[in-house]
Amino acid sequence: MGLLVTTGVAVLLGVAARNEPLDAEILTTAVNGGASFGLPFLAVFMAIIGIFACGHEYRHGTIQPTLTSLPQRSRLILAKLIVVTVTTVVVTALSMAINTAVVYIVWGEAPGLFEDPIGTALAGYAIYTLIYVLVGFGLGLLFRGVPSALVVIFLMPLIIESIIMGLAFIPALDWLVPVVKFLPFTAGSRLMEIVPPDFGPGSPDFDLFSRWTSGGIFALFAAVILTTAWILFKKRDA
Amino acid sequence: MITAKGLYKRYRKTVAVDHLSFDVRPGVVTGFLGPNGSGKSTTMRLMLGLDHGEGETLFDGKQFGTIRRPMNEVGALLEAKPFHPTRSARNHLRMLAAGNRIADKRVDEVMEFVGLGDVRRKKPKGYSLGMAQRLGLAQALLGDPQTLLLDEPTNGLDPHGIHWMRDVLKTLASEGRTIFVSSHLLSEMQLMADELVVIGRGTMIFNGDVDTFVREFTQSQVVVRGPETAGLTEALKAEGAEVVSEDDALVVSGLEIGKVGHVAFTVGAELHELSTRRASLEEAFMSATGSSEEFVAKEPVRAAEPATAAAEGEAL
Numbered sequence: 001m002g003l004l005v006t007t008g009v010a011v012l013l014g015v016a017a018r019n020e021p022l023d024a025e026i027l028t029t030a031v032n033g034g035a036s037f038g039l040p041f042l043a044v045f046m047a048i049i050g051i052f053a054c055g056h057e058y059r060h061g062t063i064q065p066t067l068t069s070l071p072q073r074s075r076l077i078l079a080k081l082i083v084v085t086v087t088t089v090v091v092t093a094l095s096m097a098i099n100t101a102v103v104y105i106v107w108g109e110a111p112g113l114f115e116d117p118i119g120t121a122l123a124g125y126a127i128y129t130l131i132y133v134l135v136g137f138g139l140g141l142l143f144r145g146v147p148s149a150l151v152v153i154f155l156m157p158l159i160i161e162s163i164i165m166g167l168a169f170i171p172a173l174d175w176l177v178p179v180v181k182f183l184p185f186t187a188g189s190r191l192m193e194i195v196p197p198d199f200g201p202g203s204p205d206f207d208l209f210s211r212w213t214s215g216g217i218f219a220l221f222a223a224v225i226l227t228t229a230w231i232l233f234k235k236r237d238a
Numbered sequence: 239m240i241t242a243k244g245l246y247k248r249y250r251k252t253v254a255v256d257h258l259s260f261d262v263r264p265g266v267v268t269g270f271l272g273p274n275g276s277g278k279s280t281t282m283r284l285m286l287g288l289d290h291g292e293g294e295t296l297f298d299g300k301q302f303g304t305i306r307r308p309m310n311e312v313g314a315l316l317e318a319k320p321f322h323p324t325r326s327a328r329n330h331l332r333m334l335a336a337g338n339r340i341a342d343k344r345v346d347e348v349m350e351f352v353g354l355g356d357v358r359r360k361k362p363k364g365y366s367l368g369m370a371q372r373l374g375l376a377q378a379l380l381g382d383p384q385t386l387l388l389d390e391p392t393n394g395l396d397p398h399g400i401h402w403m404r405d406v407l408k409t410l411a412s413e414g415r416t417i418f419v420s421s422h423l424l425s426e427m428q429l430m431a432d433e434l435v436v437i438g439r440g441t442m443i444f445n446g447d448v449d450t451f452v453r454e455f456t457q458s459q460v461v462v463r464g465p466e467t468a469g470l471t472e473a474l475k476a477e478g479a480e481v482v483s484e485d486d487a488l489v490v491s492g493l494e495i496g497k498v499g500h501v502a503f504t505v506g507a508e509l510h511e512l513s514t515r516r517a518s519l520e521e522a523f524m525s526a527t528g529s530s531e532e533f534v535a536k537e538p539v540r541a542a543e544p545a546t547a548a549a550e551g552e553a554l
């Protein structure tokens with residue numbers, strides 16, 4: 001499904017902009033399937049798989065037969081984590097390869113695909129997708145269910161962080177300005193940028209971190225969620 | 239061999255399992271009995287490391303959590319329907335088998351064995367409770383384990399299924415396996431179990447063989463039948479026995495059969511029957527766990543006699 005949607009974006013873009021020169025923005029958008037429009041489609045679909053990996057065990061009570069067949073809890077989580085990670089990496093690479101093929105079919109070239117900033121932004125997209133999926137995996141394990149994890153993983157980047165960002169523009173709430181660069185999903189999205197974001201004239205100086213430092217904040221957030229979930233999983237009754 | 243030592247589990251203010259220690263021997267079926275809420279399922283979950291608490295359980299000397307491929311050593315059936323709704327029954331077992339290096343061929347074998355061969359590719363969400371129990375047993379038997387832990391395996395089974403389950407467990411026990419099984423069907427347990435672990439409110443009430451349990455928790459009775467028992471009744475009461483007339487017989491409590499025979503001989507009573515009536519496991523269970531019930535229901539209120547009801551109606 002994720003592959004289909006991201007390929008669809010590339011095809012749609014190819015049909016609409018086939019007569020325009022292929023610039024960095026169009027090329028990146030085509031290859032990452034419109035990730036820069038908000039949450040990357042593929043990350044969302046793969047995060048659902050990440051949430052299901054543990055959340056479904058509790059939703060359907062299968063955690064009991066699972067743990068009686070594999071009682072070493074860390075071994076179980078590690079196995080699930082490896083499967084989810086490898087699946088995400090393979091699907092993301094496949095999606096990017098398919099979309100690159102679409103670009104070659106439509107424009108016959110993909111200039112600067114492996115160079116900065118396009119290559120870096122595409123690598124950042126793959127890393128963002130993986131971290132986002134790991135956050136989903138951690139939330140599914142932490143909440144021991146699917147609905148709560150789904151709500152958090154969509155609500156946090158799309159609503160909560162957007163509200164904090166919007167409020168930071170109000171002079172009376174300017175104390176929120178230094179907080180923005182630490183918002184995990186906002187920081188993570190910097191991994192996929194081709195050019196630094198422009199918030200318009202008169203906007204506050206968010207003093208955002210660099211691409212990789214921002215990515216590090218997102219990764220740190222994922223690590224905190226995963227570690228907390230892992231520790232609790234080992235301590236809680238099944 | 240299962241060795242449980244000092245199993246303890248507390249939920250906030252409630253002690254669910256209170257320092258239980260017992261052994262489950264191989265070669266026999268050991269029944270695990272207790273009223274609702276007595277801590278049977280929690281004990282089994284503690285034994286398998288699903289719940290965290292105090293104490294230790296060893297399966298042939300090893301803790302469950304340290305066994306790398308546990309399905310080959312310990313088979314467990316705890317809940318009736320823990321199945322993924324989109325996975326077929328066969329795939330559910332294949333998934334568990336894969337983690338324990340069990341071949342797919344064995345999955346088909348156990349599904350045939352429990353009678354689900356024809357429906358193995360169907361999703362278990364459509365299974366009846368009885369079919370789900372059979373799939374649960376198939377899961378427990380997947381690795382051909384030496385030890386089986388089964389929580390209420392006969393729940394939802396029809397009489398044929400219960401009979402089949404009893405035969406299966408007794409056969410497995412006769413092969414030298416360790417079988418630990420909880421059930422509420424006491425008549426079934428009486429036929430199936432050789433030994434018992436009986437708990438109430440999380441504490442041990444009895445651990446030993448079924449005969450000893452019945453003997454220990456019930457009073458044996460002597461049945462006396464004869465053409466003329468009036469004199470004998472008086473003589474037995476004089477010896478301190480409790481005598482109840484039941485049809486054409488006397489049921490004597492509080493005296494051994496030999497003593498009853500001696501009293502009959504002394505008063506010259508002619509006897510057509512002198513026998514011991516053994517109490518059932520159910521009677522023994524009720525006697526042993528009566529004060530340990532966690533959830534006590536009210537006795538049903540009898541409907542008032544029509545005449546009485548009418549009189550009360552008039553009074554009102």
